[in-house]
Amino acid sequence: MANSFAALLVDALENSWPAVARPNQLPPSGTWWQIWLLLAGRGFGKTRTLAEWVCGQAASGQASRIALVAATAADARDVLVEGESGILAVAPPWCRPVYEPSKRRLTWPNGAIATTFSAEEPERLRGPQHDAAVCDELGAWSRPETWDMLQFGLRLGRNPRCLVATTPRPTRLIRELLAREGRDVVVTRGSTYENRANLAPGFFDQVIRKYEGTRLGRQELLAEVLEDTPGALWNRDALDQCRREHAPALLRGTLLLLKTLAFFKNDRTDIHLSNAIRPGG
Numbered sequence: 001m002a003n004s005f006a007a008l009l010v011d012a013l014e015n016s017w018p019a020v021a022r023p024n025q026l027p028p029s030g031t032w033w034q035i036w037l038l039l040a041g042r043g044f045g046k047t048r049t050l051a052e053w054v055c056g057q058a059a060s061g062q063a064s065r066i067a068l069v070a071a072t073a074a075d076a077r078d079v080l081v082e083g084e085s086g087i088l089a090v091a092p093p094w095c096r097p098v099y100e101p102s103k104r105r106l107t108w109p110n111g112a113i114a115t116t117f118s119a120e121e122p123e124r125l126r127g128p129q130h131d132a133a134v135c136d137e138l139g140a141w142s143r144p145e146t147w148d149m150l151q152f153g154l155r156l157g158r159n160p161r162c163l164v165a166t167t168p169r170p171t172r173l174i175r176e177l178l179a180r181e182g183r184d185v186v187v188t189r190g191s192t193y194e195n196r197a198n199l200a201p202g203f204f205d206q207v208i209r210k211y212e213g214t215r216l217g218r219q220e221l222l223a224e225v226l227e228d229t230p231g232a233l234w235n236r237d238a239l240d241q242c243r244r245e246h247a248p249a250l251l252r253g254t255l256l257l258l259k260t261l262a263f264f265k266n267d268r269t270d271i272h273l274s275n276a277i278r279p280g281g
């Protein structure tokens with residue numbers, strides 16, 4: 001009896017997150033930082049790091065009102081909560097939350113609550129207050145104002161904190177966070193290669209073959225923040241200045257016409273145009 005208990009304990013400890021995590025997946029030391037920015041390649045273990053951090057915060061009582069924000073509502077549910085490296089998959093048996101999808105809510109046995117949000121719906125974050133938040137794939141968020149709404153509500157407890165894990169697209173938001181490194185932001189970095197042992201060979205073959213040796217590979221695998229291409233006609237600052245919440249009617253009409261033409265020509269331009277015209281935009 002005692003032996004089987006000891007065996008169970010050893011097994012639990014050997015598989016616990018502190019035992020299996022790589023150092024850059026564990027929370028940075030110190031109490032000075034408010035935002036932990038984890039910039040890492042695809043498959044590094046970013047979502048797993050978010051999920052483990054949330055479980056640790058909830059179980060230890062360090063946070064009891066947690067916001068879980070992903071690029072879309074489906075990502076929040078399918079990846080952050082129910083995904084293979086999401087919260088329900090990594091929560092230890094002795095402290096598992098109950099998930100109520102209709103309320104977008106996880107409740108831990110000690111009363112801690114986490115609520116899912118979509119970055120497409122910033123208004124939902126107007127009002128709720130939190131003492132911790134996680135943001136998955138910030139670089140893919142379509143509406144940067146979601147970040148501002150989240151920050152306004154991050155005001156409960158003594159030291160509200162936010163973990164952002166993303167492949168580093170050079171968006172204005174990510175560049176702003178990097179500029180705050182050492183002040184209230186701590187940055188850790190990692191590459192896809194570090195997690196090779198835990199990735200299916202098929203994934204590795206596909207993703208590596210696609211990106212290795214390319215400029216995009218430096219972003220998607222090595223998590224480098226790419227600056228503008230030398231000699232490019234458009235740079236990011238100029239493009240950021242042109243951003244509008246709603247496209248003017250004439251431009252919208254032109255884009256729709258181009259999109260239709262591209263569709264009939266079976267042209268990949270279609271994909272980019274679709275991104276440019278958001279519903280209601």
Ligand SMILES: Nc1ncnc2c1ncn2[C@@H]1O[C@H](COP(=O)(O)OP(=O)(O)O)[C@@H](O)[C@H]1O
Pocket residue numbers: 020021022025040041042043044045046047048049084085195198199
């Ligand atoms: N330190 C680790 N030890 C074991 N498995 C890990 C570790 N980090 C990540 N994984 C696993 O690697 C896979 C990819 O992780 P994921 O968090 O989905 O990557 P990302 O979000 O960076 O694309 C998942 O199966 C995850 O559980």
Ligand SMILES: [Mg+2]
Pocket residue numbers: 046047048
């Ligand atoms: Mg992920």
